[in-house]
Amino acid sequence: MLYSIIETLKKNQLSITDSRKKILEMFVKTKGALAHADIEHQSGTEFDRVTIYRTLQTFVEKGIIHTIPTADNSVRYALCKEECSEGHHHDDHVHFMCDDCGTTYCLDKISVPHLNLPNGFTASQTDVVVSGKCGKCN
Amino acid sequence: MLYSIIETLKKNQLSITDSRKKILEMFVKTKGALAHADIEHQSGTEFDRVTIYRTLQTFVEKGIIHTIPTADNSVRYALCKEECSEGHHHDDHVHFMCDDCGTTYCLDKISVPHLNLPNGFTASQTDVVVSGKCGKCN
DNA sequence: AAATATTTTGCAACAACGTTGCATTGTATT
DNA sequence: AATACAATGCAACGTTGTTGCAAAATATTT
Incomplete structure (x- = not known):
């Protein structure tokens, strides 16, 4: 399935600008996650730091x-799957960070297991981050 | 069981100084976790930022x-349990952050569940952070 | 207990990261 | 094409974290 950058921006009532198109494109093309610094390096001096x-x-x-x-x-940061409700992201998948190459993956297929919290505690979100070696570095 | 600050410092071959005693004491007295800023506020101008x-x-x-x-x-940051091996912390428990009061708890009794990673991926550490409302705020 | 060696601290300076206000430029709407 | 609106770039600022070095505190030796 194709990810349409323009459609995504329109759907979210955002003006279509160079920076948004390019930055969103980076996310689409990247399997892993991106940090602010990654984007800054990849785009050179094209955009201001603040714009990013x-x-x-x-x-x-x-x-x-x-x-x-x-x-x-x-x-x-990483792309949300289509099912993400606007503004409120359901972080129900596991993230993986490679100690060697530094790549961060969204392991969409592994869902976060249910946990039994102590009395009186209620959860709104659960984040799971696994560190180790990824497929390429193993 | 009593946590001896002096003993802990000695055991780790650290010189016994005011800052170390006071900062370690803060951790012992706090149920939750502490950020650098918390320590800075609690200790006032007693210690330099760099020292902290x-x-x-x-x-x-x-x-x-x-x-x-x-x-x-x-x-x-939070206190390690005694069993922690020196220098290498086994992060095998779940952390909880309260959205209301901001307190961070170590839920020592809830161990991190085992996850089946994709082929070629190996884990060295797994962190689980649950957000929501704690016992006091619910 | 005093003298020496070792560690730790505070200060200054710096670098990275992130935010805000405002004029200018670009995008959308009529 | 003209107007209204939104996003950008710039400058300035605040926070967070790091490094080098002299001064002070702690530990060790005699």
Whole structure:
């Protein structure tokens, strides 16, 4: 199935601009997740740092991408699957970070297991981050 | 069982200094996790920012405390249980972050479930962070 | 207990990351 | 094509975290 960048932007009532098209394209073309710095390097001096920050923020708010909690507390982003409800992302899949190459994967097929919390605790979201070696580095 | 601050420092071959005693004491007295900023506020101008950073770093290296990955990518620390092997922390328990009061708990009794990774992927560490409402805020 | 060696601290400077306000430019609407 | 609206770039700023080095505190030796 094809991911239409223009359609995605329109659907979310966002103006179609160069930065949004290019940044969204990067996510579509990348299997793994991207950090702000990755985008900055890939795009060179084409966009201002601030524009990249704001674009990422907007995409997160609209539910186009989601943030990934990482073991080293760096901020990474990845495309949301179509089913993501707008603005509220259901983080029901597992993330994997390769210790060698640094790539972050969304393991969409592994769902987060249910946990029995202590009395009085209720969960709204569960994030699972696995570190180790990925298929390429093993 | 009593947690002896001095003993812990000695055991890890660390000089016994004011900052280490006080910062370690904060962790012992706190049920939840602490961020660098928490420590800075609680200790006022007593210690330099840099000292706090270095103390936390040292404690992590020695396996006295461990870092907690959070959904909002802020760095938090919590006391390790005695069983932690020096320098290498076995992060086999679940962490809980309250959306209301911001407290972070180590749910020591809930162990991280085993996951079936895709072919070629091997795990070295698994972090689980649950967000929601804690016992006090529910 | 005093002198020496070793560690730790505080300061200053710096780098990375992220945010905000505002004028300018680009996109959408009429 | 003209107007209204939204996004961008720039500058400035704040926070967070790091590094080098002299001064101070701790540990060790005599």
